[in-house]
Amino acid sequence: MATYVADHDKKMKELQVFKAKAFEWLSTKPKPEWTKSHFSTQSKSDMLLNNLCEVFNKYIIDARDKPIITMLEMIRTKLMRRFQTKRDEMLKYNGSICPKIQKKLDRWKEESIKFNAVWNGEAKYQVTGLEGQFVVNIATSSCDCRRWDLRGIPCEYACVSMKVNGLKPEDYVHDCYKAITRDGMVQKLEHRLQV
Known part of the structure; x- marks a missing residue:
């Protein structure tokens, strides 16, 4: 979760003392793939979790056990309704940012x-x-x-x-x-x- 290199290094030293094997394993991984301190700043998101996938998975749960065409149609329709609802809400919103x-x-x-x-x-x-x-x-x-x-x-x-x-x-x-x-x-x- 550290967003800058000095904080990342400090946390890694703490991890090395607490869990040496975890430290060794993380040290072999490319830092831009797992630590915010090395993430690109281009995307303007610091999300580190896959919660979006989990939320979407729950959102489409009733369609998942259907045949493929039926499932895709259910997901498409559900998403269209969601986009419409969110669009209508945002059109009523008067603020300058989300x-x-x-x-x-x-x-x-x-x-x-x-x-x-x-x-x-x-x-x-x-x-x-x-x-x-x-x-x-x-x-x-x-x-x-x-x-x-x-x-x-x-x-x-x-x-x-x-x-x-x-x-x-x-x-x-x-x-x-x-x-x-x-x-x-x-x-x-x-x-x-x-x-």
């Missing part, structure tokens, strides 16, 4: 009061707190903790840096979570339906 992302961001904004940010030149801030010290670069949407880089949502360190600078963290959420992206998708869909 509701679940807004909830996460609000929580990190609250957490940010535990930290102290000092301007470090240009768009950089040095943020200190109980976990240590991190550098936030607002211009590049990144933080040494890498959570902002991985998620696309400003971390608590970025939030306190923005607060010091009078900026709104909502303005720095990655476009994939914004209503503008949703509206663009809806417009493309409506255009396709007219054609």
Whole structure:
């Protein structure tokens, strides 16, 4: 779960003492495949579990024992209904970013009061707190903790840096979570339906 290399190394040393065989086994595996500290920041997701597969599997459970064509039709119809329901809910939503992302961001904004940010030149801030010290670069949407880089949502360190600078963290959420992206998708869909 460590998002930056120094934390990863610290956790690995702890694992080496606690479970030497597990440490040896993990040491043979390519780090970009299993540790957040080495994940690519391109996808804007720090998900490490396969919960989505499990949820989907449960969602289609009533179709799984049917013949293949019937099963696929049931899944297709079920997904179409779900997409319609979710689309209708989002069309009623007035926020600028997705509701679940807004909830996460609000929580990190609250957490940010535990930290102290000092301007470090240009768009950089040095943020200190109980976990240590991190550098936030607002211009590049990144933080040494890498959570902002991985998620696309400003971390608590970025939030306190923005607060010091009078900026709104909502303005720095990655476009994939914004209503503008949703509206663009809806417009493309409506255009396709007219054609």
